[in-house]
Amino acid sequence: MTANNTGTVDIKKIKQMLDKHKVKMKLSLKVCAHCTLCAESCLMYTSHGKEPEYMPSHKFINSIGKLYKKRGVVDIKTLEEIKETVWEKCVLCMRCYCPLGIDIPEMIILARSICRSQNIFPTYDK
């Protein structure tokens, strides 16, 4: 997977997208108790030696959480890191389960969508 965007980031667009989902995003980040119970439901976590970076909670906190914390003011490098997290470490199988009801896949989808809005997405021809 290689970079598609080597230019600039449209911060305004990212902010708009974050604002649209602000309530749910804020609540999800606040509610996460870091209980790690979601980990066992993740096939990527269980098939990658239970590495913490594959935990669903880790993935959503290090993607949408990062974007939220920085209020969308991110550079290409950060978006590339987020891309790594939300595409390379997650297959969006929608199986992750949160006992507190956080819709983790929805948060990952949002992070992917924000990356796509900046022309950052995986390519399969290189």
Next chain:
Amino acid sequence: MVKGTRKPLEEIKDYLSKYNKILILGCGGCASVCLAGGQKEVNILKVELELALKKNDARKKIDGFTIERQCNVQFFEELENMVPDYDCILSMACGAGVQLVAEQFRTKPVFPALNTVSIGIDREIGMYEEKCRACGECVLAYTGGICPVTRCAKGLFNGPCGGTNNGKCEISDDISCAWNDIFNILKEQNRLEDILKIREPMQWKNQIQRTTIQKPYMDRYLGK
């Protein structure tokens, strides 16, 4: 994964000629992996359509957008507010994705931009080989991991037929005889008894639409 190829531009133009606001909808799943309908291909098609359609009609508005998957409505959230602004949708997903988009947005014409070709494997970048026809009666256990439904021109369950010739199929010298390959692999694995078993003809089930429900979910969906 599902493999597809993009339809010719002329065919796509033909669908779209009477619509002014067109949404090209990419799919981040299989269509993206086989380089036919992902965000990159959406961007390319957008430019091609703008060149082809806008030069004659400046009112045309062509936008591209890619969702993670078109075969699951859970990925459609962003489309709900977006779709009303367009006259039609040009889906770059497989046939399943196109149909779900059409089902979900019943008031909008939905057109396919791809021909869905096969369930296959990635042989090289941009080169895919059909491996499965989703017949619903997998016999790979007895055929050394070679699918006779896909590979044999006659789809024979008991082969080879009389047309096998020096390891090639009678329809072309370029095509390897599937049953010859099955014989060779079973011989290598010392289990030729598998080729001697007579298999009953396939009860073809794919003439009607199939729905798959996994066993633990039977209760939930069928009350069984």
